[in-house]
Amino acid sequence: MALFVLVGLQINAQAQEYMSATKYGESGKAPGMKVKLLSTVGEVKTYMIVMAKGDEAVSGLTEFAEKYKVKSGHYQAIGDALHVKVGWFDYKRKQFLVLPIDTAEITSFTGDIVWYHNKPVAHTHATVSIKDGSVKGGHLLQLIVGPTLEVIVTVEPTPLYKKLNEEFEAGLIDLDIKEK
C-alpha cells in the first residue's frame, strides 16, 4: 500500500489504472513552452502560452504559474495532442479512473490555477475528439502536445488556495483561506 501511495496509481486485475486525486503536475516537462504577455488591464494580466510537440501541458502550466508568480489564474485552450490521459473520479475508491487516449484534437480545455502546500496546481478539464469525431473527456491528468497547444491565461491579483478534503481525499479550493 505504501508503494501504491508513493507512485500514486494502482493497477487491478482488469489492468485499469487509477491515480490519486492529490497527485499534481510537476514543472520541467514542457521545454518548448513559450509565453507572451498580451495585455495588462488594472492588476489583471492576460498571456498567450504556446506549447510545442512533446510538451506536457499540465507540467507547462504548473511551471508558468511558478515562474510568473501567479496568485490565481484561469485559462482556456485549443490544440492537438499525441497522447492524453483523463480521469473520472471514482467515489468508491476516491481516485481517478484513468482513460488513455491517443492522437486527438483538443475540443475544450478549461481550468484554473490555485495553490496547495506552497505549490501551484493547474486544475483542467478537457474534451478531445478522436479520428471518428466522437468526443471523450474528463479531468486532465496528462497531455502530450501534438503540433501545438494555445492557452489563453488570465492572471488575477487575488491568491487562492486548496485544502485537503478528508471525505473525498482531494484538494479542493477553500475561499476562506487568507494565506498559507
Next chain:
Amino acid sequence: MILKKNSMQEEYRSTSHEVKLGNAPTMKVKLLSTVGEVRTYMVIFSKEDEAVSGLTDFALNYDVKSAHFHGIGSAFSLELGWFDFDRLQYQVIPVGIAEVTSFMGNITWLDGKPVVHAHATASLRGGDVKGGHLLALTVGPTFEIIVTVEPTLLNKKIDEEFHAGMIV
C-alpha cells in the same frame, strides 16, 4: 412544469421551467479583480449544491446586470436538455456521476428575474461525453466557476416562434 411521455418514458421540460432559489447552501464567492466597472469572481460550490440555483442566487445577491461564466467540476448528477423543435420543449437527458468537462454560459434578465443560461458537456466512466443545455447539476466534491460581471444590463424576451427567452 415536468411532462412525461409514458410510452417511451422520455421526459420533457418547458423552456419556462422556473429555477428554485436557495438550492446551493454551501456556495462561496470571492472577488478576484475589479477592472473599471467589470468584476471577476470565483464561485465555488460543494457537495450537493445545485449549480443553476446557485448562480441565480449569485445574480440576485451581487447586483448582476449581465454576466458570463465558465467553469469545471464534478457532478453527482446532471439533467441536460436537447431542444425538440416539434414540441418546443427540452427533452431531458439524465446523466449520473460525471466530470463536467465544459460549462459556459451567461446571465441576463427576463421579466424582472435573472436567467442563468448554461451549456455543458460531461464525461462518464469510460470517458464518453454527453452534452446539452444545462437544466440542473448536483455538485460532487467541488465546482469552480469564474464569473465575469459586466456593467451593462441585458434583457431577454419570449420568442413566440420557439417559446423561449432570447436576448434582445
